[in-house]
Amino acid sequence: MVLKGIIAAVQNLYILTWDVGLFTFNLLTPNLKPGHVVPEGHPGARGSWPEYIAPKEGDSRCSCPALNALANHGVLPRDGKSISLRELTRTVRAAYNFSPSFCYFVPLYCARMLGKDYNQDAVDLSELDLHNGIEHDASLTRQDKYHEPNQGTPYIPYIEELLASSSGKALDGSALLTPDDLARFSAKRRTEAASSNPEFSLDCIHKIFGSSNSSTMLTIMGGRVKDLESFLIEERIPDGWESRVLSRKGLTFQAFNKTVIKVECKTRNLTNKAKKEKTVRATVLRYLLG
Numbered sequence: 049m050v051l052k053g054i055i056a057a058v059q060n061l062y063i064l065t066w067d068v069g070l071f072t073f074n075l076l077t078p079n080l081k082p083g084h085v086v087p088e089g090h091p092g093a094r095g096s097w098p099e100y101i102a103p104k105e106g107d108s109r110c111s112c113p114a115l116n117a118l119a120n121h122g123v124l125p126r127d128g129k130s131i132s133l134r135e136l137t138r139t140v141r142a143a144y145n146f147s148p149s150f151c152y153f154v155p156l157y158c159a160r161m162l163g164k165d166y167n168q169d170a171v172d173l174s175e176l177d178l179h180n181g182i183e184h185d186a187s188l189t190r191q192d193k194y195h196e197p198n199q200g201t202p203y204i205p206y207i208e209e210l211l212a213s214s215s216g217k218a219l220d221g222s223a224l225l226t227p228d229d230l231a232r233f234s235a236k237r238r239t240e241a242a243s244s245n246p247e248f249s250l251d252c253i254h255k256i257f258g259s260s261n262s263s264t265m266l267t268i269m270g271g272r273v274k275d276l277e278s279f280l281i282e283e284r285i286p287d288g289w290e291s292r293v294l295s296r297k298g299l300t301f302q303a304f305n306k307t308v309i310k311v312e313c314k315t316r317n318l319t320n321k322a323k324k325e326k327t328v329r330a331t332v333l334r335y336l337l338g
């Protein structure tokens with residue numbers, strides 16, 4: 049047990065150092081050319097993604113729209129089953145242009161949480177939904193597990209509300225979701241979930257996971273509401289789409305932490321404000337009712 053902890057700490061330190069190296073490399077090298085983000089020969093190169101087929105009965109899906117979309121296009125196995133953790137690393141790296149450090153860390157974290165061996169083992173997508181592993185309450189695209197045990201399908205009313213709250217505008221006038229929009233909706237979800245889910249829990253690490261997931265989505269999609277609609281509602285990659293991240297070594301933890309911290313701090317402030325308002329309302333009501 050202690051040895052496992054030490055190994056995990058050393059691995060994490062190694063990944064963090066590697067990530068700083070990749071971040072520096074990205075700063076020093078020219079970006080990839082738009083249209084050339086997905087490597088030649090990989091599905092999605094030059095925006096050409098394999099056919100989208102919605103999941104059918106018996107297919108395995110999970111709470112991650114990005115992984116489900118890859119399975120829906122056959123970039124990961126369409127049935128979402130027996131995906132080696134190393135394949136997950138390679139595929140996410142090529143399809144979304146995340147850094148090798150992120151693409152190694154997240155499947156490694158999954159291996160640890162599921163008691164599997166990163167180098168040897170495989171997962172069905174639904175296994176990733178271990179509650180309070182990475183999957184947690186108050187998500188933006190799923191009802192809490194208490195209300196909906198199957199985390200493999202999106203909850204459309206949340207997604208529509210999130211996207212309708214977008215306040216940004218791109219240069220071409222199209223709607224953009226901003227970090228502040230994410231924080232507002234996330235605070236609303238945390239407040240609502242805390243009062244409607246008798247088994248609600250959200251510890252510090254899951255708050256950070258929540259803000260990280262939503263921030264990666266914002267960065268990779270450049271906040272484009274039109275693209276997000278397709279990714280989050282149908283879990284479908286839009287025709288011709290490629291990641292908005294053009295850095296050669298992809299999106300590093302160092303690069304997206306800025307957005308994560310911004311989203312998480314604002315979410316906490318808004319959640320605390322809502323809690324205080326609720327307490328004041330309850331006190332006034334008690335006073336009025338004598």
Ligand code: HEM
Binds near residue numbers: 110158177190261
């Ligand atoms: C191997 C890589 C990955 C794994 C194992 C993974 C796993 C997960 C899991 C378990 C969740 C559920 C968290 C929750 O309860 O809210 C999740 C959510 C999410 N992930 Fe991933 N993910 C991966 C890569 C990605 C990538 C590359 C992106 C972006 C392109 C992404 C975007 C998201 C989004 C947007 C959510 C939904 C957040 C919400 O509903 O609040 N993920 N992921």
